[in-house]
Amino acid sequence: MSREILPQPGMEIIEMDVRYCDVCGNHSGWVIEDHNGGVEVSCRCDLDYYLKEGKPLPNPGMICPDGTLWWRPISDHKAADGRSWHTPYFGGPGLHPHKK
Ligand SMILES: [Zn+2]
Numbered sequence: 479m480s481r482e483i484l485p486q487p488g489m490e491i492i493e494m495d496v497r498y499c500d501v502c503g504n505h506s507g508w509v510i511e512d513h514n515g516g517v518e519v520s521c522r523c524d525l526d527y528y529l530k531e532g533k534p535l536p537n538p539g540m541i542c543p544d545g546t547l548w549w550r551p552i553s554d555h556k557a558a559d560g561r562s563w564h565t566p567y568f569g570g571p572g573l574h575p576h577k578k
Pocket of ligand 1: 504
């Protein structure tokens with residue numbers, strides 16, 4: 479799927495490698511963001527894996543449920559003004575559930 483991936487306003491994406499996941503229908507991969515460095519983009523499968531293994535979720539982390547990059551809810555990131563922001567659990571869209 480070659481849909482364009484768009485950042486949220488305020489994100490400064492330098493480089494990215496984000497691919498569509500056929501299993502859950504979200505995108506996953508990584509980006510390099512100007513203020514936060516390398517950031518993992520997690521699809522539903524990735525997040526399920528962390529939860530199942532009892533591992534901490536990537537922080538900061540991004541999700542890409544709809545071709546748009548979002549800061550993953552309940553993660554922290556630095557903004558262009560150097561301040562730290564916490565994304566609340568309602569601060570973005572949820573990920574699509576698995577297709578199957
Ligand atoms: Zn997936």
